[in-house]
Amino acid sequence: MCGIVGYIGTKIATDILISGLERLEYRGYDSAGIATVLEGKITCIRAKGKLFNLREKLENQVNPSQIGIGHTRWATHGKPEERNAHPHLDMNEKVAVVQNGIIENYRELRQELTLKGCKFLSDTDTEVIPHLIASYLSESSSLLEAVQKAITHLTGAFAIAVIGADYPDELIVARQQAPLILGLGQGEFFCASDITALIPHTHAVVTLDNGEIARLTPLGLEIYNFEGDRIKKQPRTLNWSPMLVEKQGFRHYMLKEIHEQPSVVRTCLEAYVNGAWNAERHPDFSPINLGLPAHFYDDLQRVDILACGTSWHAALIGKYLLEQVTGIPTNVHYASEYRYAPAPITPNTLTIGVTQSGETADTLAAIEMEKDRRNLLEKQFQPRLLGITNRPESSIVHAVDHIINLHADIEIGVAATKTFLAQVMAFYCLTLDLAYHRRSLPLERLQEIIEQLYKLPFAIETLIQEQEKKIEQLAHEFAETKDFIFLGRGINFPIALEGALKLKEISYIHAEGYPAGEMKHGPIALLDSKVPVVTIAMPGKVYEKALSNAQEAKARDARLIGVTSMNQKEAETIFNDILVVPEVEELLSPILTVIPLQLLAYYIAARRGLDVDQPRNLAKSVTVE
Ligand code: G6P
Numbered sequence: 001m002c003g004i005v006g007y008i009g010t011k012i013a014t015d016i017l018i019s020g021l022e023r024l025e026y027r028g029y030d031s032a033g034i035a036t037v038l039e040g041k042i043t044c045i046r047a048k049g050k051l052f053n054l055r056e057k058l059e060n061q062v063n064p065s066q067i068g069i070g071h072t073r074w075a076t077h078g079k080p081e082e083r084n085a086h087p088h089l090d091m092n093e094k095v096a097v098v099q100n101g102i103i104e105n106y107r108e109l110r111q112e113l114t115l116k117g118c119k120f121l122s123d124t125d126t127e128v129i130p131h132l133i134a135s136y137l138s139e140s141s142s143l144l145e146a147v148q149k150a151i152t153h154l155t156g157a158f159a160i161a162v163i164g165a166d167y168p169d170e171l172i173v174a175r176q177q178a179p180l181i182l183g184l185g186q187g188e189f190f191c192a193s194d195i196t197a198l199i200p201h202t203h204a205v206v207t208l209d210n211g212e213i214a215r216l217t218p219l220g221l222e223i224y225n226f227e228g229d230r231i232k233k234q235p236r237t238l239n240w241s242p243m244l245v246e247k248q249g250f251r252h253y254m255l256k257e258i259h260e261q262p263s264v265v266r267t268c269l270e271a272y273v274n275g276a277w278n279a280e281r282h283p284d285f286s287p288i289n290l291g292l293p294a295h296f297y298d299d300l301q302r303v304d305i306l307a308c309g310t311s312w313h314a315a316l317i318g319k320y321l322l323e324q325v326t327g328i329p330t331n332v333h334y335a336s337e338y339r340y341a342p343a344p345i346t347p348n349t350l351t352i353g354v355t356q357s358g359e360t361a362d363t364l365a366a367i368e369m370e371k372d373r374r375n376l377l378e379k380q381f382q383p384r385l386l387g388i389t390n391r392p393e394s395s396i397v398h399a400v401d402h403i404i405n406l407h408a409d410i411e412i413g414v415a416a417t418k419t420f421l422a423q424v425m426a427f428y429c430l431t432l433d434l435a436y437h438r439r440s441l442p443l444e445r446l447q448e449i450i451e452q453l454y455k456l457p458f459a460i461e462t463l464i465q466e467q468e469k470k471i472e473q474l475a476h477e478f479a480e481t482k483d484f485i486f487l488g489r490g491i492n493f494p495i496a497l498e499g500a501l502k503l504k505e506i507s508y509i510h511a512e513g514y515p516a517g518e519m520k521h522g523p524i525a526l527l528d529s530k531v532p533v534v535t536i537a538m539p540g541k542v543y544e545k546a547l548s549n550a551q552e553a554k555a556r557d558a559r560l561i562g563v564t565s566m567n568q569k570e571a572e573t574i575f576n577d578i579l580v581v582p583e584v585e586e587l588l589s590p591i592l593t594v595i596p597l598q599l600l601a602y603y604i605a606a607r608r609g610l611d612v613d614q615p616r617n618l619a620k621s622v623t624v625e
Contacts, residue, residue: 001619002086002100003027003072004180005197006161008171008216009188013068014058020190020197021051021070023245026253026412027194028619029072030080034058035087035096035163036065042096042165046085066218067171069161071098074619077106078123088127090134091119094165095143097133099126100193101158101178102624109153129160143167144215147174148228151213157361157624159208161191174213174226178623179359179395182206182214182221184235189216194621195393196410199242204235207393236393244410252612254413254506258598259464262457264418265591267407268425269457273450279443287450288433290404296384297437299348303330306338306366307354308622310416310501311388314423315354316494317590321431324491325587326440335366336625342369347380353387356411356419357621358394365625367399388426390419404430413613414620415505417598420498424590428453449587456591459582463595467579471596474561474577475603478532484509485523485558486597487516487535487549489542495590496536499597506605506615516542516549527556534561534600535575536593540586550574561600563593 003024007016017034032054033046043063047053051072071086078084087096103109106125109132114120118131132150133143140146143164151160157177164170173180173191183190183198183205191214192198198205206221208214212231214223223231250256269275277287303322305315315332322330331343335353339362353367367385374383385400392405406422432449435441441449478484484503488496497513504511514523516535527533535550537543551574554560562575565583572578579596581589605612 001027001074001621001623002193003029003197004098004100004159004161004191004193005070006068006171006173006191006216007188008067008169009185009218010066011188012063013065014063016190016201017068017070018051018055018058019200020192021072023196023199024072024192024194025051025614026196026414026620027072027074028414028614029074031073031082031085032071033085033087034068034070035089036063036068037163037165037168038063038065040165042089042093042163044087044089044096046082046087048080048082048085067163067168069096069098069163069171076102076624077125084122084124086126088122088124088130090130092134094137095130095133095162097126097129097160097162099129099158099160100623101176102156103128103154103158104156105154129154133162137164143170144172144213147172148213148224148226151226159193169217171216172213173208173216175208176210177361177364180208181393182208182216184221187218189221191216195238195240196245199238199240199245203238203240205238206233206235209398240410245412251606252413252602254415254417254602254612257411257413257418258595258602260409260418261421261595262460264408264422265425265457265460268422268429269453271405271407272429273453277447277450279447283443286433286436287446288429288436290429290433291402292386292433293402296350296386296402297434300328300350300434301348302346303328303350303352304343304370305330305332305352305354306335306363306370307332308335308360308362310420310498311354311356311363311423313494313498313501314420314427315352316497317424317491318352318354318427318430320491320494321427322434325431326434326438328434333366335360336362339366339369342373345374345377345381350384350386353385353396353400354423355387355396356390356406356416356423358387358389358391358396359621359623361623361625364395364399367396371399388423390422414615414618415502415601421591421594428588452585452588456584456588459584459592460595462582463592464599467596468599471579471599472603475600475607478604479607481509481530481532483526483531484511485519485526485531485533485553486511486513487519487533487546487553488513489516489546490540491587491590492536492538492593495593495597498594499534499601502598502601503604505618506601506612507608507610508616509604516546519549519552524552524556527553527558529557529559531558532561533558534563534597536563538565538581538584538586538589538593540589547574563596
């Protein structure tokens with residue numbers, strides 16, 4: 001979503017801002033801009049569309065300024081046009097502001113400011129901020145003080161960075177419910193909405209928390225709370241390598257990330273599974289070590305999972321596992337719905353927020369809401385909050401008691417692939433741990449499942465090696481297709497949903513995922529020879545059922561694509577095209593069945609010549625409601 005970068009130091013600000021914005025491109029945006037200060041004047045340059053357009057405008061401009069702010073905008077209030085792009089300035093061009101978030105009371109503020117004579121040039125909520133700050137400048141001793149006064153008027157979620165024409169040595173940032181990270185260099189300081197923009201410059205970072213405001217100068221960093229009290233914070237050292245944000249020879253980040261999945265599974269097993277565990281020799285401790293607080297396990301009666309998008313699909317697999325393996329009733333909620341219509345409170349409930357970015361506004365708000373309402377009640381209703389995230393430095397970490405870190409390294413492609421797989425792995429680990437503690441599985445069976453999990457990385461490698469070329473070829477045939485149906489049952493129903501989501505996100509082809517048994521209740525009306533049907537049919541409990549649903553589609557002339565490990569001959573009698581998956585027990589099959597669907601979506605989108613890593617209208621991390 002909107003990206004912020006800021007710089008103050010001894011280097012040319014424009015270069016650092018542009019390279020920072022490039023590293024934020026993956027978050028999704030539709031316009032961009034930068035503002036710098038030089039000799040008492042703010043220079044602001046903005047452009048609609050991709051950064052390329054902004055770079056073109058900056059060509060041949062000599063600007064030695066050493067302080068500036070930059071922004072990539074994902075339109076919320078006001079169309080993606082240049083006049084709505086950030087930074088925004090006050091009327092006298094004394095203050096420039098970039099913002100990520102939504103100022104909920106901007107209409108009232110705009111009215112008040114208009115009555116006082118302010119002229120607005122954009123349709124955005126953000127533009128009220130520079131006007132407000134400017135109105136306080138004359139009665140303030142510093143830019144910091146004026147920003148402090150201005151933000152007391154703002155309601156909503158926001159992260160801002162501010163510069164002033166008459167303050168060449170001050171960059172002010174503030175945060176309320178939207179991410180902002182500060183980077184510390186040698187005689188230079190940075191701010192960004194995402195660590196990726198900081199990695200090339202520094203590994204020493206401080207995360208700004210809600211209700212904090214900071215002044216960055218070439219000499220140092222001062223952090224205050226909104227009430228004006230000074231706060232001391234120790235920087236953390238990141239162990240990220242700049243290589244993590246390179247494509248490393250792949251055509252797109254998404255393809256690289258699909259290929260990284262064997263190592264994602266390996267890393268998860270290394271992090272959370274005690275490889276030396278043996279049912280006979282070690283019956284007294286869990287084979288899984290997630291470091292969960294002891295009270296999470298006490299008389300656990302229910303699990304509620306809150307998530308959005310792909311994370312919601314991973315949560316559905318979690319539900320299947322938790323209910324079928326441990327017997328704990330589990331519900332999965334869209335976070336955006338739950339925050340306004342929560343389920344009735346039940347005792348001894350574990351609430352899990354699943355969010356790869358750790359910054360999705362709805363998921364954070366739903367978790368906070370759950371925490372608040374439970375904190376008012378007696379002990380058995382008290383919150384037990386767990387986060388599943390790939391970003392241990394993100395906001396979710398502050399909202400929950402404990403996190404399961406996905407350790408999947410940064411994901412740049414907007415369409416989640418490896419983080420989905422890592423989330424699913426986290427649910428396998430959680431399920432096995434709870435199964436151990438509740439004795440819902442014999443220890444020998446636990447051991448058997450763990451042994452199979454260890455075989456999965458190699459199985460994914462084999463799958464990619466053997467199927468990728470074939471899927472690339474097959475994708476050519478669907479370059480003009482308008483609709484797709486994905487069917488799955490049981491534990492593979494969420495994979496049908498995920499396959500459909502991947503395809504629509506990056507190829508803009510309409511796709512629907514359905515539980516195969518539901519096809520007759522609606523989607524079957526859509527079928528004809530032009531609508532391919534992808535059916536996941538893995539040997540197990542619902543194998544025959546899924547196959548007969550596929551036959552129903554075939555009888556309506558649909559082209560049938562099977563994701564299966566069945567023997568080739570048999571598969572050929574049913575499916576027109578077969579995406580072969582190595583043999584695996586049904587319970588673990590989603591780890592494999594999702595891979596061909598990711599590849600299919602990728603190659604169809606690439607074939608259509610689309611911007612696979614940054615699909616239109618989508619954002620990697622949705623930090624507004
Ligand atoms: C956006 C992304 C999706 C992602 C969803 C939830 O819509 O485009 O890929 O699944 O947000 O994100 P989260 O970071 O909470 O998992």
